[in-house]
Amino acid sequence: MKKTILFLFTMAVATLGFSQVKQTTSAVVAFDATTPKDALPKAENKTVIAQLNTKTGQIGFEAAVKNFAFGNSVIQEHFNEERWMSSDKFPAFTFEGKISDMQKYNFAKNGVYTVTVTGQMTVKGKSNEVTTPATIEVKNGTLMAT
Numbered sequence: 001m002k003k004t005i006l007f008l009f010t011m012a013v014a015t016l017g018f019s020q021v022k023q024t025t026s027a028v029v030a031f032d033a034t035t036p037k038d039a040l041p042k043a044e045n046k047t048v049i050a051q052l053n054t055k056t057g058q059i060g061f062e063a064a065v066k067n068f069a070f071g072n073s074v075i076q077e078h079f080n081e082e083r084w085m086s087s088d089k090f091p092a093f094t095f096e097g098k099i100s101d102m103q104k105y106n107f108a109k110n111g112v113y114t115v116t117v118t119g120q121m122t123v124k125g126k127s128n129e130v131t132t133p134a135t136i137e138v139k140n141g142t143l144m145a146t
Helices: 073-080
Strands: 006-013 021-032 042-053 058-064 092-099 111-123 126-139 142-145
Touching: 021 058, 042 142, 058 111, 092 126
Parallel strands: none
Antiparallel strands: 006 021, 006 142, 021 042, 042 058, 058 092, 092 111, 111 126, 126 142
16 A cells, blocks of 8 residues: 655744754654545654754754654554554654755845755655755744745
């Protein structure tokens, strides 16, 4: 059975003065693994550590597997078991990447920027390259990336 997993990566990046590195411990990662037979596998983790370097375009996050919340507690138990995410053996998954063509963007100015991010997503110890569009909104020194 083909499963489609959609990672929605939303992070609200806290301002650290005039620092080039913006970071937060309350970013959000959500996924939807709904299939035609099962609409339940949706989860959200609101305790993700995320970071963006506004000078170099380096971007990344780390999400604790056990912090994903499901609407159904049975699915949440199964999600953390050995046959699914093995959260005891693989307690976190990560993304490390970079914004393409970083010289085009000036995150010191208010605005909405559509960017492309390419990097390595690591889940259960296996890494795959991911390229995805993202939107970064800058408002008075605060960044929000989706």
